[in-house]
Structures are given as C-alpha cells and as structure tokens.
Amino acid sequence: MSNKKALAYKLLDNIEPITDNWIEAIKQDKLIKSSRKLTFTSIKDHLPELLTVIFRAFAGEINIKLDNCDQDRGESHGFSRAIQNFDTEEIAREYYLLKEILLHRLQEDLLVSSPQEIIEAIATLNQVIDEVMANSFKSYTQRRLNQLENLHTQLLLTNQELTRLIEDHRDNLSYLTHEIKNPLTSIIGYSDLFLRQQQIKPLASTIDNLGHIEQVLTQGRKILRLVNDTLEISSYSKGKIKLTSQSVDVCQLLDSVAISLKSAIEAKGLQLIASCTPEPLKIQTDSLRLQQIISNLVSNAIRYTATGTIKVLCQQISSDRFKIVVSDTGIGISQADYQRIFEPYFRVTQPDRCVVPEGVGLGLAIVSQLVKLLGGEIQLESEINVGSTFVIILPIT
Structure with a gap:
C-alpha cells in the first residue's frame, strides 16, 4: 500500500473527530462571521460526506474531475453556504482551515516519511482540496444566480403593489422615490457591468462576478424591505391586519x-x-x-x-x-x-x-x-x- 493510501485511510477512519475539529475552527475563526448565527448542526450538515470524498480522492479511489463521478464533489457545500449567506472569502477560509487541520493530524506520519513522499502527499492533498473548492464555488455561483432570478421575479410581482402604494401615499411619493433611487441605480449598474463582462468572458467562478451578484442581491433586498414595510404600514392604517392569539x-x-x-x-x-x-x-x-x-x-x-x-x-x-x-x-x-x-x-x-x-x-x-x-x-x-x-x-x- 502506498504512503498516500495509508494516510488517506487513516483520515477516513477519523471522519467524525476531523469534522468536529473543522466545525470548531470555523466557529472560532473571526474572518468567518456568517457562522456565528448558525448552530453546530447547521454548519456540519454535509461535511462528513464531503470529507469522505476528499479522502477517497486523496487515496486515488475516485477522480473528482470526472463528470460521471457519482460522489458529491463539493456541490452541496457551495449550495448550502449560499443559502446560509456565506461570502466567497469565507468559503475559501473554510478550506484553508481544513488544510491546516489535516496537515496537523498527519504531522507524525509525515515526519517518518521520505522527503519525496512528504512532497507528493501534501501536493496531492492540496490539489484534491482545491478541486473540491472549485466545485463549491461553481455551485455557490449557480445558487446565487438562481437567487438573483427569484429576486427579479419578486420585484416584478411587487410592481403592481408598488403602484397601488404610490396612490395610497402620494404625500410620501418624493421621499419613496429618493429612497428607492439609490439601490435601484446600483442594481442597474452592477447588472449591466455583470452582463457586459459575461459577453466578453462566459460564466466563471470569479470573485468579481460574484461580487456584482452580491451587490445586486443586497440592493434588491433593500427595495423589497422598503416596499414590504410601507405596505405593512398601509395595512395597519386600513385595519387589514388580523391577529393570531x-x-x-x-x-x-x-x-x-x-x-x-x-x-x-x-x-x-x-x-x-x-x-x-x-x-x-x-x-x-x-x-x-x-x-x-x-x-x-x-x-x-x-x-x-x-x-x-x-x-x-x-x-x-x-x-x-x-x-x-x-x-x-x-x-x-x-x-x-x-x-x-x-x-x-x-x-x-x-x-x-x-x-x-x-x-x-x-x-x-x-x-x-x-x-x-x-x-x-x-x-x-x-x-x-x-x-x-x-x-x-x-x-x-
């Protein structure tokens, strides 16, 4: 059995403690702010299955790059973190922490290996984790794009309500126009920039593109929050709110x-x-x-x-x-x-x-x-x- 396989099987035998160490590192890391509002279970979710894939790929049992691979190659991680509102830097930080944890756990075994074996093991482990991280970014981007499409639909559906709202609040029309103008301008600007970049270069998991999507989502949510709050005020004044005791x-x-x-x-x-x-x-x-x-x-x-x-x-x-x-x-x-x-x-x-x-x-x-x-x-x-x-x-x- 090769040295890499022996190291990989050692990791596979310790999935649970490695998962716990990883989650604890994520919770304690000051740069991963999104984890602070999540429970241990929410962060854990798919991590044991993801680690199994990484360790099997490290052992050479599967190839993460193969399209017909039936394993989760990081897609669930990116999808889940998008739902939990992580940003791309936080996801990259997660994988950085994982590398540190794995190298620390393998330290004793690596010290008794030959220099060539050490270099080969670390290079392979880094390559596998980087490939899984790339897949995570891909699914993260797709989820963000889906959220953008859903937000677009929501904005269209609220257009009719917004029109009625303006009729009901004519005195506040100029104020509402001012408040909506800035986020709406940002949405148009970032969307236009994103589309022009896509015409030059097809969709890729780049930080710039994801940043544009994040800005559109943030500004769109501001508009929806403003509209929803104003609609709620209107409902109160018309006595349309029903209480549930x-x-x-x-x-x-x-x-x-x-x-x-x-x-x-x-x-x-x-x-x-x-x-x-x-x-x-x-x-x-x-x-x-x-x-x-x-x-x-x-x-x-x-x-x-x-x-x-x-x-x-x-x-x-x-x-x-x-x-x-x-x-x-x-x-x-x-x-x-x-x-x-x-x-x-x-x-x-x-x-x-x-x-x-x-x-x-x-x-x-x-x-x-x-x-x-x-x-x-x-x-x-x-x-x-x-x-x-x-x-x-x-x-x-």
Whole structure:
C-alpha cells in the first residue's frame, strides 16, 4: 500500500473527530462571521460526506474531475453556504482551515516519511482540496444566480403593489422615490457591468462576478424591505391586519431576537444585555407581532447607538400586564420630536451629525401600530447624547 493510501485511510477512519475539529475552527475563526448565527448542526450538515470524498480522492479511489463521478464533489457545500449567506472569502477560509487541520493530524506520519513522499502527499492533498473548492464555488455561483432570478421575479410581482402604494401615499411619493433611487441605480449598474463582462468572458467562478451578484442581491433586498414595510404600514392604517392569539413564552422569544441581531450588535462593537422575569413568562398574544415589536425597537437602538450598551427587559408587572423596556446609550431624542418619531418616514437627526443613520423611518411607526393592535401603550424617555428608553405595556391575555 502506498504512503498516500495509508494516510488517506487513516483520515477516513477519523471522519467524525476531523469534522468536529473543522466545525470548531470555523466557529472560532473571526474572518468567518456568517457562522456565528448558525448552530453546530447547521454548519456540519454535509461535511462528513464531503470529507469522505476528499479522502477517497486523496487515496486515488475516485477522480473528482470526472463528470460521471457519482460522489458529491463539493456541490452541496457551495449550495448550502449560499443559502446560509456565506461570502466567497469565507468559503475559501473554510478550506484553508481544513488544510491546516489535516496537515496537523498527519504531522507524525509525515515526519517518518521520505522527503519525496512528504512532497507528493501534501501536493496531492492540496490539489484534491482545491478541486473540491472549485466545485463549491461553481455551485455557490449557480445558487446565487438562481437567487438573483427569484429576486427579479419578486420585484416584478411587487410592481403592481408598488403602484397601488404610490396612490395610497402620494404625500410620501418624493421621499419613496429618493429612497428607492439609490439601490435601484446600483442594481442597474452592477447588472449591466455583470452582463457586459459575461459577453466578453462566459460564466466563471470569479470573485468579481460574484461580487456584482452580491451587490445586486443586497440592493434588491433593500427595495423589497422598503416596499414590504410601507405596505405593512398601509395595512395597519386600513385595519387589514388580523391577529393570531397563541401561548407565547416571552423569554424564549427574547432569546430568539437576541440571536438574530447578534451580528448587527457585534458589527458596531455594542453590548446587548437581555433579561426576562419571571422565567418562563407565559402570555397569550400574537407571537409574530410581539417579535416584530421587540426586533424593531432593538434594531432602532442599534441604528442610533455608536458606542455603549443596549438593554432589553421583559417583565411581568401585574396579574394582567407585562412590560418591554428597551434602552440605549445613543444620540437621544429631543422632546419636540417625541410624537413625530412614531410617524412613518420620520428619522431623528442632529445638526452636529453629518451622517444620517441607515433606515427609512418605518420601524417605530410599525411598533406604534402593533402596540395599539395588541391593546397596549408605549412610553418614551430620552435625553440628547445620553440615550433613549422605550417602555411598552401590554396585556398578558
């Protein structure tokens, strides 16, 4: 048996520990930010099967380049990571970590091999992993293109709703036009650039092309989010929203919101402190609408807070009521704007700040409408350059 085969079979016998080591390295790596919001199981998914293919190819049992190979040659990895919103640099980083792990595991065996065997083994292993990575990029690109096509269809389907929206919100027409213009211009520009490059060079897994696709998807999603939020505001004002009452554990819901906003919190270097009493805190309400209230309040706090802490408290205050308190150390709100901040499209600005926070001013308007729908009330305390505290009082049933 050749030295490469012996090394490959050793790796095949240790699929599970190698998989665990790889996942742990991915979770700990600061350059793979997309993994932070995923569970161990989500990251693992197809990795044992992928490693089996790599090790069998390393042993010379299969050829990854053959079109008729019936093994998963990395396609599932690229497809899965596209769904999980990894970028290409993060996928490349995953394979770099894998190489480090495998070389470390084979270190003792390589040290007793001849120089020629060491060079041949490392070269073959690198070649196999690079070929699998290329297949991953190929399927990743195809998935991104599919997402782009789906987004295009969604934009077409929302066109009719957007037309009706403009009729219902003529006073805000100029504002909406301004907000939609920038991402729409980016979509057109990046799409045109991508298509012109494709006419010169057929589809290939290049970083430039993937970057253009990412930009189109990002800007397209901004438009859809703006349209969807505005449609939701319109539905509230027309009384078209129907509530679904169900048993909800507020503490579990708060944990879910905290996890979903973790990356946004970390991106700005903020600290999130969340607490819930008693635990569990069971209520009867519309789970989705309650989650929207908390998410929008925390997202608003993140948007207007440059440094410091955001605190979220859910607490039962009587036999029939509970409160949600969201406080931040942000720019604050003047008393003159206390009422206006709940109006659609209104955003807090300060004369000494040249940068206006991202957003269109719909988050707090949605919160205000939802609180009314759930039979509650909203209170605000704020001080300029100190921070703001929103208190929501809601019925337990």
